[in-house]
Amino acid sequence: MNAVLKIVLQRLGLGLITLFVVSVIIFVAILMLPGGFAEAILGQAATPETVAAFNKEIGLDQPAIVRYAYWIAGVFQGDFGTSYASRVGYRREVADILAPRAFNTLFLAGMTALIAVPLSVGLGLLAALYRNTWFDRGINMISLVSISFPEFFIAYIAIVLLASPAFLNILPSLAKVDDDASLGERIYRCALPAITMTLVIVAHMMRMTRAAIINVLASPYVEMARLKGAKPWQIIVRHALPNAWAPIVTVIALNLAYLIVGVVVVEFVFTYPGMGKMMVDAVTSRDVPVVQACALVFAATYILLNLIADVLGIVTNPRLLHPK
């Protein structure tokens, strides 16, 4: 067990280092702000005084390391700075805007995962078991096509089919969710975005699951199990699955990470008040603190999911669990 613990700890340490490096990268991005940025942001209100005040506020008068230290210390206390966009009116802290949005995104991603993970693992398993049948070929072709579709294409097809006068008109095409909406209301409003995201990731996940299982089924020990007279379900349960967990878990984690990217476009299409939409809006208005905060949260989630995949892969590997 100790060896596994050591490897897991090493992996966790590596994850922390990656997080640190990523935070530096995201921070350094600010340093590359072109000159005249303050003028561009302040627009009409740009006078020498306001520009100087703005530069002072974003800390341009201090060395980068000090600014990074302040920023990262703030992040640890849940303080992501102040939104530029709120400068003119009343001041709003990035964290205050971010929290409800992050919850919305998590809700949508969670809903998608609940549908997509069992569906794609099941389909992948079936496609692997009935390899080279019409079922397998059909599902392969469909998934290949759906991988090729941009997210917004799938989203608009879904709208045309389910939320427009052209065909069925049963779901809302805009997913405007209030903070105090009931669960039922939320699910109803999130239905189309969730369906879209499911379609986007099921294809990937299913193909990867299929490949992982076929790989295991082709191994000599599975042939040996057949030659020992094991029943088909025994081969799957006893011989294939214990060795397929690691790759399947990796596939799931990777695709949940992929959701992060999908969420940006899908939230934008359905004007869903999540972090993705928030980030796009912030990029348009060049509200750098908000963009940074979103990027950091997205990247951290992404790193975390990859980390979980790796750790699960380690603890399900018999070679590492039972060292020589």
Place this chain on the structure above:
Amino acid sequence: MNDNARPSGAAGSGRTKGDVLLEIRDLKIEGESDEVWRPIIKGVDLTLKRGEVLGLIGESGAGKSTMGLAAMGYARAGCRISGGGVVFDGIDLLAASIEERRRLRGTRIAYVAQSAAASFNPAHQLMDQTIETEMRQGKRSRTEAEKDAIELYRRLRLPNPQEIGFRYPHQVSGGQLQRAMTAMAMTCRPDLIIFDEPTTALDVTTQVEVLAAIRDIVEQFHTAAIYITHDLAVVAQMADRIKVLRYGQSVEEAPTREMLASPREEYTKSLWSVRKLGKQEQAAGEAVLQVKNVTAAYGNAVRVLADVTVTVPRGRTVAVVGESGSGKSTLARVITGLLPPSAGEIVFNGKVLPPALKDRDAETLRRIQMIYQMPDTALNPRQTVYEVIGRPIEFYRGLTGAKKEARITELMNLIEMDDSYVDRFPGELSGGQKQRICIARALAAEPELIICDEVTSALDQIVQEGILQLLMRLQRELNVSYLFITHDIATVRAISDEIVVMYQGRVVQQGPKTQVLSPPHPPYTELLLSSVPEMDPDWLTNLLARRKVQPAAMKAGDR
């Protein structure tokens, strides 16, 4: 009908040989490639009596494994049984339902695979896998089954039989896994076991133990077996009868002693042709290469070579023998400069060579050439023969155009191939032809020393002999020296003038061939030489009897 009633013990107490257990008639099997079905087995008959061991021998691609699996009514993915019949103890396996065939497997017909390391499931302990079939049958309690498995481990002379079952496959060595797999096959006391090259991946000294264990247990339980291998000497120890396969057809079949004494077919004779080659040992002259007190290690890890000294005389062949891990391939890397030694020096033509490859000049590099074990990875699949052989000519000699082409033709003649082959890619050549091209590439540099790293071990017997003959002829004509690395004693006998025996990074013995090969030997040489199977069917029996008297010799190879 189940065999649990059978006395599990004393040899020979089972039914007498006589009634037919397995009958294969006119079996045809096809394999698919590029959506075309091509025949693999072209109508082979096979009869096996109870308690009889049949050796199935042939080269790669002969269809041995396919035949063995067909005896279980099984065809691999991409293969199909297209004709003939397989009758096991009155049951027509090809007509039987999937369910019926499945019930026979593991219980009445068992299988022992070539690579035990890959065929044991890494996720389960050996014991769970050993008794899996028994537990499925539900005729015995788990404790009873485990007790029986431990007894089988003991009979197969596995070290620590009480405990070894509770280890995972990767915690156990290859030779032990192979025996554990035999125990797994034995648990239900099957009527028939298929052994598919069970010792091919093992070192010779380990092979002896596995062979002895398998033979004993098959005898004790009076189990019939089909023993598949490409090594005639191995099968001679194991089988009552031998059947030779080639290109999916039966070549000949005879009782073991008869087959060894008087094979009818030319092809069968060719199977031990390498053993009949014998080079007249020649006295050593001036040294072309001297490896002096070389010590080497990879990174900061364990030393792989310790104080190794080897001399190669001009125009002679020095064979370096040893098992995996003996450091013989590392020696080649040190000589070529790929792995600079941490101590000692390489002297070539009387001059000390720079230790690292990058410090040697082209002229030095030209004089030392190398031929590899796997011609598949030694030839760039994207270069034609013309490019492969032409490059060193151009690189070292600066020849181009007609002169280069003339030289290529000359080299092709030298390796006994037609120069119409120059346009081919390696993928369009056979294994033996590829190795010939590698030889031509080495010769193109007009070297004084060629390092041959296991150059014949990936090839079939008959092709091996051709390559060895070619190398010997080239030596006579060009006076080139060979440093010949191999684990195969038959090859050593065939071509060497001098022998260097290596064990765990050290030189155990070296000297002229006749001297090293004749007793008395140092203990390791003794173990190594005595472990090489011979064509005599009594060889294993005699060896084991001898070793019982002098058990000390076993020590070095105990793993």
Place this chain on the structure above:
Amino acid sequence: MTATHEAASVTAKAAPSISQRRRRSKLGNAWRGFVKAPTSAKFGMLIIALYVIAAIFAPIIAPHGQAEVIGPGYQPWSWQYFMGTDQLGRDLFSRLIYGARNTVGVAFLTTMLSFALGGSLGLLAAIAKGWTDQILSRIVDALMAIPVLIFALLLLSIFGTSVIKMVLVMAVLDSTRVFRLTRAVSQSIVVMDYVEAARLRGEKLPWIMRREILPNIMAPLVAEFGLRFCFVFLTISALSFLGLGLQPPTADWGSMVYENKMLITVGRLTPLLPAGAIALLTVGVNFVVDWFLHKTSGLKE
């Protein structure tokens, strides 16, 4: 038998001299490969060909200019306005044709840059090993820890949106994936005995890279080029759709979807046309890549 067993069959052939060697017709091989390709791959190749033609001959094929206003906005499909007009009254069909040039062209350029950068560095890392490899790999690891779209959004918010900036940002971000693959594939080739043989011969690094390694990694790299192109193409389209990519009045499929998205809710399919144009090309490329991967991996066996 014995040594001549193989050689005999060899010499049996009539021997033309080397200088008369028959060079294989590469064109002929390509044609045979095409004929044997499955329908899906042929379909994919046809699509790619159509897009290439549209991109090259856009001014000839398109009835109107890409920024030319020809009538009122949001006109439905009709004889007069073949595929209707967009929000400003520009001809949608013409803009679709020009989109092939702009969107596909930009994605192609980006992928080329990404391969030039990632491919050469990956090859270098695989051959040089040691520190070079370590440093390059760690940098790439760090960059890959952030999802591409998120990273692109971050960088675009800093640098502002313009085609050149987007191309550069995407090329750099995507080159990390190319680096990974090139490095991995090259590493599996570098350990081959034939590379060692070349080193023992005394060949220099550039020769080994060009003659021994590159020909052997071309197949996976070509397949990867198709996949990376799809990825870049989809990401750039997504950025344009989000209003952060190609800027108006350039005709670009992603922006066209965004500009006309209002029509969807009233049940008109116009926005699906540019989106479909994007989807169709990626489907086509994926079909071809799928077949190519299948074919090249089959050849290895």
